[in-house]
Amino acid sequence: xxxxxxxxxxAEHPLLSYIRRDRFPHIYCAACGIGIVLNAFALALxxxxxxxxxxxxxxxxxxxxxxxxxxxxxxxHTTHGRAIAFATGVKVANPELKPVIISGDxxxxxxxxxxxxxxxxxxxxxxxLCINNFNYGMTGGQQGPTTPEAAITVTTPFGNIEHPFxxxxxxxxSGAVYVARWTALHARQLTKSLEKAxxxxxxxxxxxxxxxxxxxxxxxRLGTGLDVMKRYRDIAVVRNFSDPMKAEIDYRTRIVCxxxxxxxxxxxxxxxxxxxxxxQKRGEP
Amino acid sequence: MVSKPVLTGEMFTQGDIAAAEGAxxxxxxxxxxxxxxxxxxxxxRMAYRLPLIGGRYIQMEDExxxxxxxxxxxxxxxxxxxxxxxxxxxLMNETIGLGAMTExxxxxxxxxxxxxxxxxxxxxxxxxxxxxKWGSHGDYEIIALCPSSVQEMFDLTIQCFNLAETxxxxxxxxxxxxxxxxxxxxxxxxxxxxxxxxxxxxTVPKEEYLPFKPDKNxxxxxxxxxxxxxxxxxxxxxxxxxxxxMTAEAQxxxxxxxxxxxxxxxxxxxQAQTEQTEDAEILLVAFGGExxxxxxxxxxxGEQGMKIGLFRPISIWPFPKKELKNAAASAxxxxxxxxxxxxxxxEVERVIRSEVPVHLIPxxxxxxxxxxxxxxxxxxxxx
Numbered sequence: 001x002x003x004x005x006x007x008x009x010x011a012e013h014p015l016l017s018y019i020r021r022d023r024f025p026h027i028y029c030a031a032c033g034i035g036i037v038l039n040a041f042a043l044a045l046x047x048x049x050x051x052x053x054x055x056x057x058x059x060x061x062x063x064x065x066x067x068x069x070x071x072x073x074x075x076x077h078t079t080h081g082r083a084i085a086f087a088t089g090v091k092v093a094n095p096e097l098k099p100v101i102i103s104g105d106x107x108x109x110x111x112x113x114x115x116x117x118x119x120x121x122x123x124x125x126x127x128x129l130c131i132n133n134f135n136y137g138m139t140g141g142q143q144g145p146t147t148p149e150a151a152i153t154v155t156t157p158f159g160n161i162e163h164p165f166x167x168x169x170x171x172x173x174s175g176a177v178y179v180a181r182w183t184a185l186h187a188r189q190l191t192k193s194l195e196k197a198x199x200x201x202x203x204x205x206x207x208x209x210x211x212x213x214x215x216x217x218x219x220x221r222l223g224t225g226l227d228v229m230k231r232y233r234d235i236a237v238v239r240n241f242s243d244p245m246k247a248e249i250d251y252r253t254r255i256v257c258x259x260x261x262x263x264x265x266x267x268x269x270x271x272x273x274x275x276x277x278x279x280q281k282r283g284e285p
Numbered sequence: 286m287v288s289k290p291v292l293t294g295e296m297f298t299q300g301d302i303a304a305a306e307g308a309x310x311x312x313x314x315x316x317x318x319x320x321x322x323x324x325x326x327x328x329x330r331m332a333y334r335l336p337l338i339g340g341r342y343i344q345m346e347d348e349x350x351x352x353x354x355x356x357x358x359x360x361x362x363x364x365x366x367x368x369x370x371x372x373x374x375x376l377m378n379e380t381i382g383l384g385a386m387t388e389x390x391x392x393x394x395x396x397x398x399x400x401x402x403x404x405x406x407x408x409x410x411x412x413x414x415x416x417x418k419w420g421s422h423g424d425y426e427i428i429a430l431c432p433s434s435v436q437e438m439f440d441l442t443i444q445c446f447n448l449a450e451t452x453x454x455x456x457x458x459x460x461x462x463x464x465x466x467x468x469x470x471x472x473x474x475x476x477x478x479x480x481x482x483x484x485x486x487x488t489v490p491k492e493e494y495l496p497f498k499p500d501k502n503x504x505x506x507x508x509x510x511x512x513x514x515x516x517x518x519x520x521x522x523x524x525x526x527x528x529x530x531m532t533a534e535a536q537x538x539x540x541x542x543x544x545x546x547x548x549x550x551x552x553x554x555x556q557a558q559t560e561q562t563e564d565a566e567i568l569l570v571a572f573g574g575e576x577x578x579x580x581x582x583x584x585x586x587g588e589q590g591m592k593i594g595l596f597r598p599i600s601i602w603p604f605p606k607k608e609l610k611n612a613a614a615s616a617x618x619x620x621x622x623x624x625x626x627x628x629x630x631x632e633v634e635r636v637i638r639s640e641v642p643v644h645l646i647p648x649x650x651x652x653x654x655x656x657x658x659x660x661x662x663x664x665x666x667x668x
Contacts, residue, residue, distance in 0.1 A: 089357025
């Protein structure tokens, strides 16, 4: 028994080769959901045996925005909200690269919302992985574009009166070719979803509802990180390919998870290349 | 013909188109932009030309996205550019700071129009001189060149790319609507006569590469995405590995270098034109489209018996201090004619100090001075 335990503690973590070891310890709070999501992403990379030289990790600002710095791929940490615009430049300049954006709900959908809808509309090949913790964590727990109605944050001390975005509905309406939502409890489904999204050519979107034990969950008296995970178990339902418009997301009563969109349409850089080839074949315009 | 990168020969064309052709001749193969008067013709030309020569054009959702996409493309190994005017530049300032912090080779054409805000979209201005230098927060340096002719829209755009690649810095072609929309003769030289500079690549093994470790000239060699360097870059203060580092030491190691790589190499960057400055008692300073009127004024003034010379900064940032001092050696009065309410005059005063009077001849109305108006203002100033 003792020998086995010793062997376990000295063995290297199987995903260590995907991580920048010299960046650890990471910045995340105990019981934060970001670690689960990053683990799922690393597992997806491992399962797919993707060429890491061709994966470019990009993020904006915030807790999730630090994710790009923890992976041993090329990475870039943009200004607030601009990860998708940066990724568009990367993909158009070098279509061999697969941009992956890991960022938060505030970064991607408040300050970066315009870039999200337009990259989805163009169908630029990239995976956008949004870790949705219902508030701005890095700056101390302020209200954001996904904060549920009536929720307490440091900038909605009397309850949030704004209507939040339904991110999967927004992504589907904007033109994403793959759309899914999971919670941090659905680690296996999330990993499978990420594998699927990484293999698709086009704009893919995966939302992960995540605990924020230090801020959002505390202000809203949701208990410990474990309590929040238990809550996900109790209220999350999987409704694959149901109408994303009706995919409720209410931390009190019901979170509808699953895959909502999985479709095909011509990808932007492929269309650019096709047009250029046709022009060159045709000769002088 | 238009499917060749370098359209060697003569053409009668517009400044904006010359800038697009200069960019292509310099090796630019990525353009991201957003329509804005009076810079739109650059985007239109790039949209037409780039697909024919293996480049890529994308119209983004706004100027913030355009400028950010340019950084993404440059980090992916492609020479990249955007073009805009005042209101667009105001949006790009966020990303120009990111470009400075991540030492991105990138070129921005700003065809200046009247401001502030929406201002005079179709009229000329030189109101972005200070915005180009100081637009983003924090301490950093950029390079800005100011063309005075259609030919210079072409030539200086090539130089902008060469400087951006050499110093890994956002570099401006700071044009005004006069030169942007003016049509005159452009001579495009043969491809092999065009001097092209490409960014320095890493020479160390991939595992040993430190993305922000500078060479002797204070500029770090640059790896690009997709080649296995697995490097990281951030807009946060960072160490040589590119990792965020929130210490005074890290900030002190980084920020002075971002400034000094331009300041200490300024002798290799600055350039200016002088006319009749030998023994000139009156020195007229003007740049860009306004310098065309100023040159005429200096010639007319000389014929009328005035001892007058012209100093035209071609590089506005870094400002050609030594060149101005030399040109002003015999001057008893310095006049600065600019299409704003007084911007470059402050920089001229910093160089001249209070050795001789420095007079401003401003014109913030959308139109250039006529040569006679400049001479009248000079005569009034001398009284």
